[in-house]
Amino acid sequence: MKRLLFAVTVMLLIIALGIFEQVYITRLYDNTKARAQTVSDILSEDVTAALPDAMALKEYWLKKRSFLEAVTPHNESKEMVLRMAELIGYIQAKDDKSATATAAIILEMCENTPHILGFHWEHLF
Numbered sequence: 001m002k003r004l005l006f007a008v009t010v011m012l013l014i015i016a017l018g019i020f021e022q023v024y025i026t027r028l029y030d031n032t033k034a035r036a037q038t039v040s041d042i043l044s045e046d047v048t049a050a051l052p053d054a055m056a057l058k059e060y061w062l063k064k065r066s067f068l069e070a071v072t073p074h075n076e077s078k079e080m081v082l083r084m085a086e087l088i089g090y091i092q093a094k095d096d097k098s099a100t101a102t103a104a105i106i107l108e109m110c111e112n113t114p115h116i117l118g119f120h121w122e123h124l125f
Contacts, residue, residue, distance in 0.1 A: 033110035047096040
């Protein structure tokens, strides 16, 4: 009886942690997308004015990625950091076309990556 209770407790803990992970990933990418959209909107008006928001976006991501890297593969979080650094570089160089394209890539990554990292039955079979 004790073994069964222990097994059920462990199983419930695993399920709870999995649900927490999925909620965390979804919220993280939703918040990142909202911040990236703000940067993208500012870029359409004035490329240099977007620098503070782009820097804040990168700082936000760097604060949140440590947990993400603990529970997911590192490729997606590493790619996001590189794209954000690229965005900042383009803004500093006043290259509005490249900055706009990079912001669009970040927005697309925010749409696609949660699906890649999320639990889906088709990923199992």
